[in-house]
Amino acid sequence: MTSAHRxxxxxxxxxVDGAVLDDVLxxxxxxxxxxxxPGTSRPDDKASSSQREFHRPxxxxxxxxxxxxxxxxxxxxHAFHRALRGRTQRERGTFWTWREQMYGVAGRLDPxxxxxxxxxxxxxxxxxxxTSVGEFHYLHHQPDGTPYxxxxxxxxxxVAAAGDAGIRIGLLDTCYLSSxxxxxxxxxxxxxxxxxxxxWAERVAGLEAEPHAAIGAAIHSVRAVPRDQLxxxxxxxxxxxxxxxxxxxxxxxxxxxxxxxxxxxxxLHDAGALGPRTSAVHATHLTGADITxxxxxxxxxxxxxxxxxDLGDGIGPGRALAAAGAVLTLGSDSHAVIDLxxxxxxxxxxxxxxxxxxxxxxxxxxLAAGTAHESVGFADAGVIAVGRRADLVTLxxxxxxxxGTGADEATAVFAAGAADVTHVVADGRVIATRDDHEDIGRExxxxxxxxxx
Amino acid sequence: MTSAHRxxxxxxxxxVDGAVLDDVLxxxxxxxxxxxxPGTSRPDDKASSSQREFHRPxxxxxxxxxxxxxxxxxxxxHAFHRALRGRTQRERGTFWTWREQMYGVAGRLDPxxxxxxxxxxxxxxxxxxxTSVGEFHYLHHQPDGTPYxxxxxxxxxxVAAAGDAGIRIGLLDTCYLSSxxxxxxxxxxxxxxxxxxxxWAERVAGLEAEPHAAIGAAIHSVRAVPRDQLxxxxxxxxxxxxxxxxxxxxxxxxxxxxxxxxxxxxxLHDAGALGPRTSAVHATHLTGADITxxxxxxxxxxxxxxxxxDLGDGIGPGRALAAAGAVLTLGSDSHAVIDLxxxxxxxxxxxxxxxxxxxxxxxxxxLAAGTAHESVGFADAGVIAVGRRADLVTLxxxxxxxxGTGADEATAVFAAGAADVTHVVADGRVIATRDDHEDIGRExxxxxxxxxx
Numbered sequence: 016m017t018s019a020h021r022x023x024x025x026x027x028x029x030x031v032d033g034a035v036l037d038d039v040l041x042x043x044x045x046x047x048x049x050x051x052x053p054g055t056s057r058p059d060d061k062a063s064s065s066q067r068e069f070h071r072p073x074x075x076x077x078x079x080x081x082x083x084x085x086x087x088x089x090x091x092x093h094a095f096h097r098a099l100r101g102r103t104q105r106e107r108g109t110f111w112t113w114r115e116q117m118y119g120v121a122g123r124l125d126p127x128x129x130x131x132x133x134x135x136x137x138x139x140x141x142x143x144x145x146t147s148v149g150e151f152h153y154l155h156h157q158p159d160g161t162p163y164x165x166x167x168x169x170x171x172x173x174v175a176a177a178g179d180a181g182i183r184i185g186l187l188d189t190c191y192l193s194s195x196x197x198x199x200x201x202x203x204x205x206x207x208x209x210x211x212x213x214x215w216a217e218r219v220a221g222l223e224a225e226p227h228a229a230i231g232a233a234i235h236s237v238r239a240v241p242r243d244q245l246x247x248x249x250x251x252x253x254x255x256x257x258x259x260x261x262x263x264x265x266x267x268x269x270x271x272x273x274x275x276x277x278x279x280x281x282x283l284h285d286a287g288a289l290g291p292r293t294s295a296v297h298a299t300h301l302t303g304a305d306i307t308x309x310x311x312x313x314x315x316x317x318x319x320x321x322x323x324x325d326l327g328d329g330i331g332p333g334r335a336l337a338a339a340g341a342v343l344t345l346g347s348d349s350h351a352v353i354d355l356x357x358x359x360x361x362x363x364x365x366x367x368x369x370x371x372x373x374x375x376x377x378x379x380x381x382l383a384a385g386t387a388h389e390s391v392g393f394a395d396a397g398v399i400a401v402g403r404r405a406d407l408v409t410l411x412x413x414x415x416x417x418x419g420t421g422a423d424e425a426t427a428v429f430a431a432g433a434a435d436v437t438h439v440v441a442d443g444r445v446i447a448t449r450d451d452h453e454d455i456g457r458e459x460x461x462x463x464x465x466x467x468x
Numbered sequence: 469m470t471s472a473h474r475x476x477x478x479x480x481x482x483x484v485d486g487a488v489l490d491d492v493l494x495x496x497x498x499x500x501x502x503x504x505x506p507g508t509s510r511p512d513d514k515a516s517s518s519q520r521e522f523h524r525p526x527x528x529x530x531x532x533x534x535x536x537x538x539x540x541x542x543x544x545x546h547a548f549h550r551a552l553r554g555r556t557q558r559e560r561g562t563f564w565t566w567r568e569q570m571y572g573v574a575g576r577l578d579p580x581x582x583x584x585x586x587x588x589x590x591x592x593x594x595x596x597x598x599t600s601v602g603e604f605h606y607l608h609h610q611p612d613g614t615p616y617x618x619x620x621x622x623x624x625x626x627v628a629a630a631g632d633a634g635i636r637i638g639l640l641d642t643c644y645l646s647s648x649x650x651x652x653x654x655x656x657x658x659x660x661x662x663x664x665x666x667x668w669a670e671r672v673a674g675l676e677a678e679p680h681a682a683i684g685a686a687i688h689s690v691r692a693v694p695r696d697q698l699x700x701x702x703x704x705x706x707x708x709x710x711x712x713x714x715x716x717x718x719x720x721x722x723x724x725x726x727x728x729x730x731x732x733x734x735x736l737h738d739a740g741a742l743g744p745r746t747s748a749v750h751a752t753h754l755t756g757a758d759i760t761x762x763x764x765x766x767x768x769x770x771x772x773x774x775x776x777x778d779l780g781d782g783i784g785p786g787r788a789l790a791a792a793g794a795v796l797t798l799g800s801d802s803h804a805v806i807d808l809x810x811x812x813x814x815x816x817x818x819x820x821x822x823x824x825x826x827x828x829x830x831x832x833x834x835l836a837a838g839t840a841h842e843s844v845g846f847a848d849a850g851v852i853a854v855g856r857r858a859d860l861v862t863l864x865x866x867x868x869x870x871x872g873t874g875a876d877e878a879t880a881v882f883a884a885g886a887a888d889v890t891h892v893v894a895d896g897r898v899i900a901t902r903d904d905h906e907d908i909g910r911e912x913x914x915x916x917x918x919x920x921x
Contacts, residue, residue, distance in 0.1 A: 098872065105831075328824070414905065415596075434869075458687065
C-alpha cells in the first residue's frame with residue numbers, strides 16, 4: 016500500500032448524493048475528501064478510458080473507468096470462519112451440527128494463527144470493496160480458559176490484521192459467559208468466557224481505539240449472557256456500538272421463552288440493550304411485538320443473507336423491520352461468501368422468495384444497507400462527500416456480468432459481484448486492485464492450511 | 469477457436485467417475501475422449517503448474533492447473549432476456565409486471581439482432597463453463613405475426629449463434645397459441661403463434677439437427693397451448709426433448725383449475741406429455757399428486773433458482789420431487805445471472821431456507837443436476853469418460869473465492885463461481901479462456917445497446 020498524503024481521481028461514474036453522476040473529480044487529503052466535483056469531463060481522456068488503466072495514486076489525477084461506490088461496510092464478521100468455506104457441506108444437519116465443526120477450528124487458534132487467518136480474510140474483504148469490518152470477536156483466552164499474558168492478545172491480533180490489510184475494524188469484543196440458559200461454558204467455549212460481565216468489562220477497558228480501529232461491545236446472545244449480566248455489558252458499551260446475535264434460530268427463542276417467559280428481543284429491550292447504537296444480528300424469527308420493539312427503538316438489524324441461506328436459518332422480516340423503524344445493515348458473517356454486493360441483492364431476492372412480490376428495496380436502499388459504517392464505529396465513512404473518509408470502490412461495468420446492464424446503481428446491486436471490483440481505496444490509500452488477487456489467494460491458502468494441519 | 473483433431477490435457481484434479489482424482493491425462497480425438505488416465509504424474513510439470521499457463525490445444529499435452537469438471541448444461545434459456553439484466557429492478561411488482569418489460573424487448577428483435585444478442589449471451593455462457601444450452605425459443609415470426617421468408621429464420625439465428633460461440637444448442641422450438649386460457653395472442657405474443665399446433669409442427673419439421681444442434685419441442689405452458697392441441701405437440705416431439713413451463717406462478721394454477729378442473733401437471737399427464745424425455749421447467753407450486761405424477765413418470769424438473777429468486781416465484785419442492793423419482797436439472801432462464809455453479813448451490817441453499825435443515829443434496833448430486841446435457845438432446849455429454857463428447861471446464865482453485873476450500877467437489881459447488889472458470893473445452897475445441905472476457909463484454913454491450921436503442 017502506498018501512503019497518499021494528497022491524491023485525486025477522475026471517476027467515470029460514481030454514486031454521489033443518491034445518484035449516479037458522470038465524470039466526478041474527487042480530491043483527497045489526509046485520508047478525507049476535500050473536493051467532490053461532478054461533470055469534470057476531459058475529452059482527451061476518452062482514449063485512456065477504454066484501456067482500463069488502474070493506477071496507484073500519486074500527486075496527479077488518476078482516471079478510474081467504471082462505476083465507483085463508497086466503501087462497503089461488512090457489519091458482521093467472524094474472521095476465522097473463512098477456514099470453513101467449502102468444508103462443512105458434506106453432512107446433513109442443522110445450524111447446530113455446523114456449529115460443532117466451527118468449534119473445532121475455534122479450539123485450535125492462537126494469536127499468531129488468528130492474525131494470519133484474519134489478515135488473509137480481511138485482504139479478501141478489501142479486494143471485494145469492503146473498507147470497514149465489524150468483527151464479532153469472542154476467542155479471547157487460551158484453549159483451557161487461561162488468559163494470555165496480554166489478556167487482549169487475540170483482539171490485538173485482529174486489530175493488527177485489519178491494519179495490515181488496509182481496512183478499518185470495529186472490534187466488537189463479545190461477552191460470552193454461558194453455554195446455554197443456565198449452563199456453564201463447555202469445550203471450546205471455555206476460551207470465550209471471562210467468568211462474568213464485570214471481568215469481561217475490565218478486560219475490554221484495556222483495548223484502545225486507533226485511527227483504523229474502533230472498540231465496541233457485543234452480547235453474544237441471550238443464550239450466552241445471563242439476564243442479570245446484560246446491564247453490565249450495556250453500560251460498558253457506553254455510546255459505542257453494541258452488537259448481539261438475535262433470534263437466528265427458533266430453538267433459541269423456545270429456550271429463552273422457557274427460561275425467562277420472554278422472547279430474546281423482549282429480554283434485550285427490558286435490559287435497555289436496544290437503540291440506534293445497537294445492531295441485532297440476524298433478527299430472523301421475530302414476533303410482531305419484537306418487530307415493534309426493534310423498530311420503535313431505531314435498532315439496527317444486521318442481516319447476513321448468504322450465511323442465513325448456508326445455515327438454513329430462514330428469511331427474516333427485513334421489510335417489516337424497516338417499516339417499523341429499524342435500520343437494515345449487512346454482514347458476510349460466516350464467510351461462505353465474501354461479497355457485499357451479493358448480500359445487498361440477497362436481501363431483496365430472499366424477500367421476493369418469501370412474498371412472491373418484487374421490488375421491496377430500491378437499489379439506493381440496498382446500497383445504504385451495504386455502507387452502514389456507522390454501525391461498526393465509523394460514522395464519518397460510507398458516502399463520497401467532502402469531509403468524509405475517502406473510500407472508493409470501483410466496479411468494472413464492461414465485464415461478462417455487468418456489460419449492457421446500464422452502469423447505474425442497479426448494475427452494482429443486481430448484476431455485479433466481488434469479482435467485478437477493480438480498485439479499492441480506504442482512507443485515501445489504495446488497498447486492493449485486481450493485480451492483488453493471486454497474492455491474496457496464496458495467503459488465504461497458507462493461513463487456512465495452517466489451521467487444518 | 470482452434471480446430472483440434474487430436475489433443476491431450478493433463479488435469480491437475482478432475483471430477484471423474486464420481487470422485488475428484490489427481491493428475492488425470494485425457495486424450496481427445498475428433499471431439500471425443502479416447503483415453504482418461506488418472507494418476508499420470510509428471511514431476512517436471514510442477515514448476516509450470518504454479519505459472520497457471522492455459523494454452524490453446526495442439527498436438528502436445530497441455531497441463532491445466534485447478535479442478536476440471538465436465539461441461540455444464542444450461543437446460544433452460546431465453547437468450548434475449550440477457551438484455552434485461554439490471555434493467556427491470558426499478559419498480560415494485562410481480563412476475564407479471566416483469567413480463568411486460570420482457571415483452572418490450574421481444575417485440576423489437578429481428579433475425580439479425582436476435583443472432584447478435586444470442587451469440588454474445590452464448591459466449592458469456594461459454595466463458596462460464598456451459599457447453600450445452602437448452603433454448604426455449606418462441607420468437608418465431610415478424611412482429612405482426614407474418615412468417616419470415618425463411619419461416620425458421622429466428623430459430624436458425626439461434627443455431628448459428630451457438631455455433632459461433634462454440635457451444636451446443638438444444639433448440640426447443642416452442643408452441644405458443646394463446647395469451648391465456650381461451651384468449652387469442654395479443655401484443656408481442658402475435659409473433660409467437662403459428663395459429664395451431666399442426667402448423668407449428670409443420671414449421672418445426674423444417675428444422676434439421678446439426679453436429680452442434682439438436683431439435684426439440686416445447687409447450688410454452690398450459691396457458692399458451694389449449695388442451696386440445698397438446699397431443700399434437702407431444703406427438704411431433706417424437707422421442708426428442710419436450711420442455712414445458714410448469715406451475716411457476718400460483719395464478720397460472722388457479723386459472724388452469726378454473727378452466728379445466730385440473731392442475732397443469734394433471735393436464736399434461738392426461739395428454740401423455742410427461743416422461744423421461746420431458747423437462748418440466750420451474751415446477752414450483754405443486755400439489756402432492758403433481759409430485760407423484762412427475763416422479764412416477766421420471767419426468768425431469770428443471771429448476772432455475774436465480775430466476776426464481778429474481779421473479780419472486782418461490783421455492784419449489786426439489787427434494788420431494790427427487791424422492792418421488794423425478795430428475796433435477798438446472799437452467800439460468802432469464803439470465804439475471806449466468807452461473808451454473810451458483811444455480812447448483814442455490815438448489816441446496818433455497819431448500820435450506822425453506823426447511824431450516826442443511827445437506828439436502830450432495831455436491832455430486834448438484835454436479836449431476838448441472839450437467840444434464842441429455843435433457844436438451846446430448847446424451848453423450850456430461851461425463852469425463854472414454855467415448856463421451858470431450859468437454860472440460862477448469863476452475864481456479866487458488867482464487868480469493870476458492871483458496872483454502874479443499875479443491876474438491878464442494879469447492880466447485882459451494883465456493884467457486886463463473887468468475888473462477890479459466891479454460892473451457894467443448895467437443896474437443898477450446899471455446900473460452902479468461903483472456904476472452906474483455907471481448908465478450910464488448911460484444912454483449914454492443915448487442916444489448918442495439919436492442920434498447
